[in-house]
Amino acid sequence: MRNNILKNTLSKILLVIPGILIILWVLLPIYWMIVASIVPEVQISRLHLFPRLDQLSLQNYIELLTPGDIIKVKARGIQRYLWNSVVIASFVTVISLVAGSLAAYAISRIRFRGRDLFSGLILFTYVFPGTVLIAPIYLYVKSLGLSNSFAGVIFMELAGILPFISWLLMGYFQELPIEIEESALVDGCNRLQVLLRIVLPISLPGLVTAAIYAFVASWDAFIIPLVILEERDLWTLPIVLRHMIYGEYIKWGQLNGVAVICAVVPAVLFGLIQKYIVRGLAAGAVKG
Amino acid sequence: MKLKTRDTLFAYSLFLPSLIIIVGTIGYPFAYAIWLSLLEKPVGFEATFVGLKNFQELINDAFFINSVKVTTIYMVGVLAGKFLLGLGIALYLNLKFRFRGVLRAILMIPWALPWVTTALLWFWMYNYQVGLLNQILNAIFGVKVVWLGPELALLSLILIDIWKGTPFWAIVTLAGLQTIPQELYEAASIDGAGSWQKFRHITLPGISGVLSILFCLSFVWAYMIFTPVYIITNGGPAFRTQSVLHRIYTELISRHSFTYSSAMAVIMMPLFLTAITILVILFRRRRGIS
Numbered sequence: 001m002r003n004n005i006l007k008n009t010l011s012k013i014l015l016v017i018p019g020i021l022i023i024l025w026v027l028l029p030i031y032w033m034i035v036a037s038i039v040p041e042v043q044i045s046r047l048h049l050f051p052r053l054d055q056l057s058l059q060n061y062i063e064l065l066t067p068g069d070i071i072k073v074k075a076r077g078i079q080r081y082l083w084n085s086v087v088i089a090s091f092v093t094v095i096s097l098v099a100g101s102l103a104a105y106a107i108s109r110i111r112f113r114g115r116d117l118f119s120g121l122i123l124f125t126y127v128f129p130g131t132v133l134i135a136p137i138y139l140y141v142k143s144l145g146l147s148n149s150f151a152g153v154i155f156m157e158l159a160g161i162l163p164f165i166s167w168l169l170m171g172y173f174q175e176l177p178i179e180i181e182e183s184a185l186v187d188g189c190n191r192l193q194v195l196l197r198i199v200l201p202i203s204l205p206g207l208v209t210a211a212i213y214a215f216v217a218s219w220d221a222f223i224i225p226l227v228i229l230e231e232r233d234l235w236t237l238p239i240v241l242r243h244m245i246y247g248e249y250i251k252w253g254q255l256n257g258v259a260v261i262c263a264v265v266p267a268v269l270f271g272l273i274q275k276y277i278v279r280g281l282a283a284g285a286v287k288g
Numbered sequence: 289m290k291l292k293t294r295d296t297l298f299a300y301s302l303f304l305p306s307l308i309i310i311v312g313t314i315g316y317p318f319a320y321a322i323w324l325s326l327l328e329k330p331v332g333f334e335a336t337f338v339g340l341k342n343f344q345e346l347i348n349d350a351f352f353i354n355s356v357k358v359t360t361i362y363m364v365g366v367l368a369g370k371f372l373l374g375l376g377i378a379l380y381l382n383l384k385f386r387f388r389g390v391l392r393a394i395l396m397i398p399w400a401l402p403w404v405t406t407a408l409l410w411f412w413m414y415n416y417q418v419g420l421l422n423q424i425l426n427a428i429f430g431v432k433v434v435w436l437g438p439e440l441a442l443l444s445l446i447l448i449d450i451w452k453g454t455p456f457w458a459i460v461t462l463a464g465l466q467t468i469p470q471e472l473y474e475a476a477s478i479d480g481a482g483s484w485q486k487f488r489h490i491t492l493p494g495i496s497g498v499l500s501i502l503f504c505l506s507f508v509w510a511y512m513i514f515t516p517v518y519i520i521t522n523g524g525p526a527f528r529t530q531s532v533l534h535r536i537y538t539e540l541i542s543r544h545s546f547t548y549s550s551a552m553a554v555i556m557m558p559l560f561l562t563a564i565t566i567l568v569i570l571f572r573r574r575r576g577i578s
Contacts, residue, residue, distance in 0.1 A: 015383065015385055018376075018377075018380050019380075019387070019391050022377065022391060022394070022395060023391070023394055025451070026394055026395060026397055026398055026451075026455075027394065027397075028420065029409050029410060029413050029420070029451070030397065030401075030409065032409070032412065032413060032420045033405075033408070033409040033412060036412060044418065045417065045418055047418055048423070049420065049423065049424075095309075098305070099305040099306045099309060100306065102302040102303070102305060102306070103302060103303045103305070103306035103307075105302060106298075106299040106300075106302035106303050107303075110295050110296075110298065110299040110302075111295070112295060112296040112299040112300070113296060114300075115299070118303055118307075120568060120572075121307075121310065122306075123567075123568050123571055123572075124564060124568055125310050125314050127504075127505065127508055127563075127564045127567055127568075128314060128560070128564060129508055129511070129512040129560055130313070130314055130317070131512055131514065131533060132512060132532075132533060132536060132552075132553040132556060132560075133314075133317040133318060133320075133321050133550075133553055134533075134536060134537060134540060134549070134553075135321065135324065135536065135539075135540045135546045135549035135550045135553065136317040136318075136320035136321040136324055136546070136550055136553075137317050138540065138546070139320070139324075139546055140316065140317055140320060155309075155312070155313060156313055158309050158313055159309075159310075159313035159314050159317075162306060162309050162310065162313075163306075163310065166306060191295065191298050192298070216400075216402070219402060220402040220403050220404065222403065222404065222514065222515045222518075223514055223515075223533070223537065227537075227540070227541075237404070238402070238403075238404040238515075241404050241408060241519070242404070242518065242519055245408075245411075245519065246522075252412060252415075252418070255408060255412075256408070256409070256412060258408075259404065259405045259408040259409055260405075262402050262404055262405045263401050263402060263405040266400055266401065266402055267397075267400060267401075270396075270400040274393065277396065
């Protein structure tokens, strides 16, 4: 009897250990970043795992928001670059959602010649590593007169994001019950009406999920804006972060602050759709 | 018949915006890369057609070969790490215990972080003086490790990708595990199979489908790695962490050699296209798209 209890407790402890290790592995680095961002720069070289509470301050964030600080790249204050990121990501989201949902509907609901070819094209371009084509992309965007413009970045980011969104929505539409659409067709609605009045409204959760993926993918885009946007005022957050590293002197507190700001938007957006994420991942359809 | 034609026309018009964007952003740059790779254009001169000259130079280019080697080591390390750790975590999360849902949610955090944040927070973790890793090692063993020095920099980058990529791998593997019917295990137990035999003959075959998709996806992602390399090591020290895409970028920015840089992209294509073709076949089988 006593032996049994001992065995039970032991196996429970063994079960808990991997969980604790996973939590430490995931959360310690993130904790360390957040702590560094709320400790004044002068104290950062003596930072410990548990800083004293009176050490903490929002000084780094205030400095980031103040234009004309000593680090030359953020002469405009971080809000400027935050705004640039938001604008680009919003356009990418809207365009990929509109074009992607139309294409996904055609492939998942209409039987037509070339349908296999189109669905193959979507899948192929979803996995295709378009960023290796950065040299032709640079020349191409220049020849279109779109260097140093948001339009150029938005257009080229669609290369990776639009097929991804179409692929995601194809999977989503295929899971919707087809009966409602069929009866609407029998009742004399045309395809366009079915799409606009029935399919899109009932797909709202899927569309929101896809929109969030598109937004975050654009938010995290790096090499495309890096190459196209040479003018400092047009930079997105990731580009600013990179330029803050290669100054004469790294301000770790501010740098970690920018990293936190970069992470907040995706964290909030993914938090909103948390229960759909695992399902989407399980469908094997999600870019990691 | 008439309805069918109308449907087809409607389908084409729905697909048209996407087709224009795909051709304009992938198709054209791809064809342009092939064309550029056959040219030579010294700065200030007109471009001339040189055939396969760029490729001949490439296969003797020590910098390019080095970047392919580095990226291949990176890929092998990341795939092995994500596979082993992902499988372990998936098997663990497949057990029934309290707080499993919470643990799964926490595990997803690295996946949800942007690459720039991930790169910077590990740059900070690896910091020699103040970084948390060295502080812990110093407190316990009294040593400090040069994480981003010549010997360890590549391994340090691999560990970052494992940290960020394992959650996705583990959750997808877990979903694969949950599709295996419980009866198979029960039947095997009755037949006297041990846990290793069950794992070998039921679990592994049951998740081989999702695993092969994960391997192909991660293969492509690992070969196109750029952001952490550029932010943390910038390819150094002494080119020991220079990935292929970093090489392509360096060639483009520092020497403005569009033609040579395009040739690098083109020479990598067979590798990518093979992986993608396998993926398309695997995905279609899985989703049942006819």
